[in-house]
Amino acid sequence: MYDVIVVGARVSGSSAAMLLARSGLRVLAVDTARFPSDTVSTHYLHQAGLSRLQDWGLLDTVIASGCPPIRHLNFSYTDIALQGFADPIDGIDAVYCPRRTVLDSILVHAARESGAEIIEGYTVRGLITEDDGRVVGIRGTSAEGGDSEFRARFVIGADGANSTVAKHVGAQKYEESPGGCFVYYSYYSGLDWGMQHRTGFGEQQFASWPTNDDLSLVAVMRKRDRLKDFRRDADGGIQQIISAVDPAYGEEFRDMGTRVERLRPMSYPDNFRRESFGNGWALVGDAAxxxxxxxxxxxxxxxxxxxxxxxxxxxxxxxxxxxxxxxAAYQAERDAQSAGTFELTKSISELSLTPYYDSVFRAASKSPEYTRKFFGLIAGGYPGEEFFAPENLAELYATVGLPADDRHLVPA
Structure with missing residues (x-):
């Protein structure tokens, strides 16, 4: 009998298992994968996330994996360019983009070292419930084919956006909005671009950042309705987008970049929140x-x-x-703390800026002080309510001389 069972042992699941085990609880975490193994991911760890790893004693292990530090960021939206970096957060003056084969293995190992039991290659088929509906365990199948069940006082679903736990408890979504784009990415040698996040005219974007093994992750994004055509020649599509956004980078990509692994397509699920707790269960990570x-x-x-x-x-x-x-406090606090990030992400991920965000970012790019605040916002160290405060934007617009017709103070 466990205190807590965690379904899913990647970032959110292994972190929860580790922290709960460190508190003295008896914890089991299960995952269909075996580690190290890969999963589709952006890899990017903001300073706010690195701060958590630092507090847990794991940041040095990530750094020792050979993942290079990034201390300069390049963002652009058509003709708006923002370059710089955030002030240190908890002494952390860089960001890192580790491979998931690296990061997930570090967290799984830390969970085991903390006393959690981890079962790899285990697929959850259903939940065990009592007559009153309380969730008291899981049943599933091991990779070797044996069926088994485990019981606990509490079950956490950390099993991704298509969560089995969420499905079985009937957790409802709220604040839904459709995902706008698809992503293709892979790993390339021969490039030294640092961190690029470049959105061009024509609703297309490329991004790149260094990761383990002296490789760069290079990704492109386009609207979902272009996916069918893109699939016909994905490598050619990647080249075309990079060249369209920045011809100089396109030429270097053609001449110097060598793809060393298969392409990874991502057509992301829609944006949502889910009811994240109930009778004997909770959700975390993309499941929630x-x-x-x-x-x-x-x-x-x-x-x-x-x-x-x-x-x-x-x-x-x-x-x-x-x-x-x-x-209930967990869900309420999470929703409050993440509200700014959630709304900003939904607003700017369409590959075209609303007049409001065009005004804000265009003005910020003309102000060294506000550019620094922008990178603090991105890093999780500067509050969005201050960055986007109408009185602060009004002062910014006046300082940089933004035309009166472009001075949008609140989203439409």
């Missing part, structure tokens, strides 16, 4: 709250809210406060 990959906040949020859920669950299971109250 999913958004477009454009702003790269998936991993960072998975770390942040795995910690938040663990804290509230420890309070509830330990008797410090009623369990339902603690879990």
């Amino acid at each position: 709250y999913h958004k477009d990959p454009f702003t790269g906040w998936g991993i960072t949020d998975a770390l942040k809210y795995a910690e938040l859920l663990s804290q509230r669950l420890i309070e509830g299971l330990g008797g410090a406060r009623p369990l339902d109250e603690a879990l």
